[in-house]
Amino acid sequence: MKKNVFGIDLGTTNSCISIYQNKKFEIIEIDHAKTVPSVIAFCKNKLLVGIEALNHSKIEPQNAISSIKRHMGDQHYTRLIANQALTPTQVSAKILAYLKEKAQEKLKIDVKDVVITVPAYFNESQRKATIEAGELANFNVLRIINEPTAASLAHDISKSSFDDSSTQATNQEKWLVYDLGGGTFDVTVLNVKEGLKEVLASDGNNYLGGDDFDEKIVSWIIEQLQHKQSINLPKDPIILAKLKHFAQDAKIALSTETQFTIIETLQIENKKVDIDLTIKRETFEALISNYIESTIEKVHQALESANCQASEIDKLLLVGGSTKIPIIKESLKNAFNLEGESYIDPDLSVSLGACVQGAISLSLHFDNIIIDVAPHSLGVATMGQLDLFDNEQEYQATDDPIEKICQRHPKTFAPVIQRNSRLPAKFVETFYTATDNQSRLEVALYQGESPSTKENLFIGSFLIDLKPVPQNSPVDIGLEYDLNGLIKINVSQEGNKGKISSYKMNLRESVLLNTDSKALNHEDYFDIDDETTIDHEDFLEESNQSNKKAMNLLSQRVIETLEQKSNEKISQLLEQYTSLLENDNNEDLLDEVEDKLYDWLDEQE
Template sequence: MDTIFGIDLGTTNSSLAILRDGIPTVIPIDDNGLVPSVVSLDPESGEFVIGRRAKRRSILFPDYTVKSIKRLMGKDTMTRIGDQELTPEDISCKILAYIKTQGEKTTGKTISRVVITVPAYFNDAQRRATIKAGEMAGLDVVRIINEPTAASLVYEGPDTEAGRHHILIYDLGGGTFDVSVLRIQGEVREVLSSRGNTQLGGDDFDRKLLDHVLDHLRMEAKVDLSDDQRAIARLTEAVEQAKIRLSVQPFVKILEPALAEQDGKPVHLDMEISRSTFESLIEEFIDATFYEIKHAVEEAGLEPEDLDRVILVGGSSHIPAVIEGLKTTLGLLPELAVDPELCVALGAAVQGGIMAGEIFNQILVDVTAHSLGVRVVGEEDDYFDAKPDTFAAIIPRNTPIPVTRSEVFFTIGDNQKKILTDVFQGEKKQCSRNEFIGSFTMPLHPSPKNSQIVIEFSYDLDGIIHVVTEQKGYDNRKEVTMSVRERGAGGVQASISENYLQRKAKKLIKDTESPEDDPLKIQLKEALDAYSKAISSGAPEEDIESLEEDLLDAIESVEEDG
């Protein structure tokens, strides 16, 4: 059987791992387990360089180098590198393609099937973008798994006799923060809750420290370097190094000679920073993570004293304020994972091994990190507003996956012509504040107000959302797959079964002896064909809607005529 590799596509660093004789092992790339997630364009050769070489170029060629692209995954935005405009997927694809080719050189094996990790708190769009980047890099992404869940797979559970064991995984990396609470019992690892913030990590700490240094230069040297790209690139590197050293020493000196020129004279930076200054600069971020862990424990149905272990993952969890704060918040001494920066990739390799059948007896139960639901008319709505904005969750967050759930809704008018199903992901009561995933309409059989509409959602391990709407009692249903894989930029894969309108039009045509002589029937047949074709070819929902209107008009004309 083909090996399934594990890849941690991190904000700052990425890693590749494999299961070797049952033991997860990191595959070194450029002689190192961590590949900086940095992409740089060499303007002379027109070629992209990735990883360590790209990181080194970031100071000299800031305009040609991109870091931390993971923070933009799932967003509809372009990043300029030199004269090229690239999407976040394009840039992540370059990192993954580099890992693939370099990993193949190191191992002598073809790397095709992979498990890629994402922050537990990534939403559908961010997961979809990750899969797309993998596919663009020529990888078969067999599964996307959550980073803290992956990290937990490396962690040895207790003996079965010891019974249940609860662990909290605190993962603070370069760009994202995730916390998951797991229950381990025998071979079953069950995620009880996950929370996080996809825009909180070491990058933010670097920025705070950078602002602090820029303020210092403004005060002391009377120079403002905030628009000097090259100085900023140098200082960003310097403050990151200082931050890392502050995890093990109480003071650091930042020395950067000849940062820029002012009135023909060089500007030097010579500054001492204390750990306590740094920690007060980032206090709000660290406190925000403690807020999340308290809620994660609560949502898991536990008290802090129920936790057996707290495992630290991610480079930023080395910060002493994190360790101290966790001790106070949870009353438990947190432990750094065996390899805080690598254990996510190692866990992805374990998951690959489970999927390839190399590891038996491991059952992993993961949860949805966000609620999934639809737009309804409800308490969040102003009666006079044209569009309702109430979000009704069908699959609440922290539900173990795979899962299927359904809810019944009611039509709001007599003979309502159709229902629009707008699917959202998030925790806010208003749809407008949640993440939009996709939408589709279903024509309705004429029925009185308050007729039942059942909406069923399924969410599988690959994050594929399957929605079925059914008009109860009328043999009228519509199935839509909002697939992480298949969904293109715009729409959703729609409609498997024939709907009520199509059946009605067919029946009207069939009831006529010679429809070819009746201009209204010819019109109806044309409208039906165009509509059916649009549905089966997965045309954009706006086109389907407008063809649906045409079909409804054609049906009405025939009915009025008859």
């Protein structure tokens, strides 16, 4: 049996690696520190990573790369450094490889099995890029886990020794995890009881964090120099890099001090310019107030999605280095009357939680079970309202096969599995044929929250044959979505002898691998083909044709259990639950019935 496993927090500004061995979870110190700057640089073609790269970036910023996490999943983004065009995945892989190399040097063992964390709000393209980076660094990536979820797992580790004895909630509690790091923000609401952690809802912003606070201070410094010393700084990358480092020092100091003085000398156009500026904490707080307010709004949205009031929250867990800024705690206290706690160093908790998940994955640790949710909605492209007034479509010529596929799809996105649905999930929705005697159908899967497919992430597509029927004939499309990112799509048609066409996609794979050869080679690239599309119910003129169906894993589990243990009362509850799902007009009652069904299932186990 394997005796150790590793957890990595691949952060925007800093990364961290931990190990589970001898029934203990421990941070592995690298370069005499518990965190490693997420920076790479080249000095005379020699690769530098971590603190060396950070220091070199102050001298040659053009030969350094930082905050690459913000570009993860962007297929078109590269950074040219040392005559190499590096993708975000490749840069991240170098950071991960450095963690692996240094950990192996220190521990004298093979560092292989790992769980890597990602922001809860990362889409599948960003998650795939993270897994690929781990594999490029020669890790065996057991799985990825959302950062707030990982932090909640770390909460159960003994604060003193980080051993695997737990301090779990014996009564049911609701926790709110507020995770503000260097480049991303996440908020997650969880139900917690005796090691079972059920994610109720997540929200966030992949482009908000300490980096943005640094930029605000840099702008303030430039403004002060212009106003007080009549100095107009040139757009010199070396000067801007130095200003950013000054800003970072100020930001960190203002977490414990009420003011900070920047005393430095800059070389500007062969002249030495002395900087002597004092920034007060209240000035800094005013500079970032809009950012903080936006995170408070995200917390409101997460609570609403979880059908939860702030007064129901038992614990507010603060995660990420930026939560050390005093105004964060103050704002949360003012908005929700909640006292935030940093039970473990906010910079370390995510890595430790990933390590806990790794131990669970390898059956080395049994005290925790995680029930997670879909980070984004999954659905299909259909003819709908966005296509009504879009007769003249403008497309740019492209040789990219994926872009060609997307260009022919309708613009309307119809969600089948909603964001924050409990995983694994299973839902079915009814759509309608777009033309008379339609003989084929392209099912194009997208992920996102926009009503437009053009603003969402294309996952893959496939073509199937239909039994020719009149226009507006129903076609059921079902999606099954599990914790490993595997999706099964079932398409069935009334009166077609019960025939079901199934297709599987893996969100870890590329779009090309998730698209069948028929869809890939379909030639009508620049015209929406009515013979392969479906209508969403909102697009139909007769509203009585909207016979939306829905079912999920809970229904399936109840049905299977009732087959073994009949119960009239539960059968009636199940009928009520199914009816509520179809009508979708009483969320409070739906939640109440759902809780009763879960309670009954728990009693049967």
